[in-house]
Amino acid sequence: MSPDDAPQGGKIQNGRKNTLNIRPYIVESLNYLRTLGLFRLSLDPFLIIDVDAHHGNGNAYTFLHDDQVTLLDVYNQDIYPLNPLNPLNPVSRERVNISVPLPSDTSGKDYLNQLELALSKLSPGPKIAFVVAGTDVLATDPLGGLRLTVEDVAAREQLIYQRLKELNISMVFLGGGGYGKESAQAIIESLKAFQGKK
Numbered sequence: 762m763s764p765d766d767a768p769q770g771g772k773i774q775n776g777r778k779n780t781l782n783i784r785p786y787i788v789e790s791l792n793y794l795r796t797l798g799l800f801r802l803s804l805d806p807f808l809i810i811d812v813d814a815h816h817g818n819g820n821a822y823t824f825l826h827d828d829q830v831t832l833l834d835v836y837n838q839d840i841y842p843l844n845p846l847n848p849l850n851p852v853s854r855e856r857v858n859i860s861v862p863l864p865s866d867t868s869g870k871d872y873l874n875q876l877e878l879a880l881s882k883l884s885p886g887p888k889i890a891f892v893v894a895g896t897d898v899l900a901t902d903p904l905g906g907l908r909l910t911v912e913d914v915a916a917r918e919q920l921i922y923q924r925l926k927e928l929n930i931s932m933v934f935l936g937g938g939g940y941g942k943e944s945a946q947a948i949i950e951s952l953k954a955f956q957g958k959k
């Protein structure tokens with residue numbers, strides 16, 4: 762497997778070189794909701810909040826021309842996907858509606874402040890939100906290049922949860938990238954923080 766073919770960022774390749782996404786999870790979920798009569802593809806608005814450390818270029822391409830999809834993406838601007846030779850890269854970054862590009866080594870405090878500001882820009886309306894909750898934002902992650910602690914990750918998920926509750930938007934949390942030794946612990950702490958909440 763060449764580096765170009767290797768899955769990175771905890772996301773799934775859609776066959777296009779240097780394009781990673783979670784499209785199967787999201788589109789299949791939406792298809793399932795559609796079969797239940799709960800969702801109309803390309804008609805009902807929905808939201809993707811991508812807080813994986815990598816820019817979600819796959820979803821940006823997948824929904825490039827679908828204005829029913831709002832993308833909020835908080836990512837390290839200095840890591841993959843970053844290919845100045847690929848003219849599509851600026852297109853995928855520009856597709857993001859609420860974009861929070863961060864420099865490498867951003868602290869948990871700054872990350873959470875920026876996330877909170879981005880979340881404040883959301884409006885009611887989407888029928889459902891998918892949250893790509895990668896743990897590769899941890900300082901101990903070898904790929905993400907950010908500086909969050911396990912507690913910061915749990916706080917991040919709570920900020921997102923509270924805001925979506927305020928806006929009365931149903932939500933699905935999905936895994937994302939996470940390559941360090943604290944990844945599992947961050948997920949456990951995040952789940953513990955959800956205990957007792959409806």
Ligand SMILES: [Zn+2]
Nearest residue numbers: 770813815938
């Ligand atoms: Zn990632």
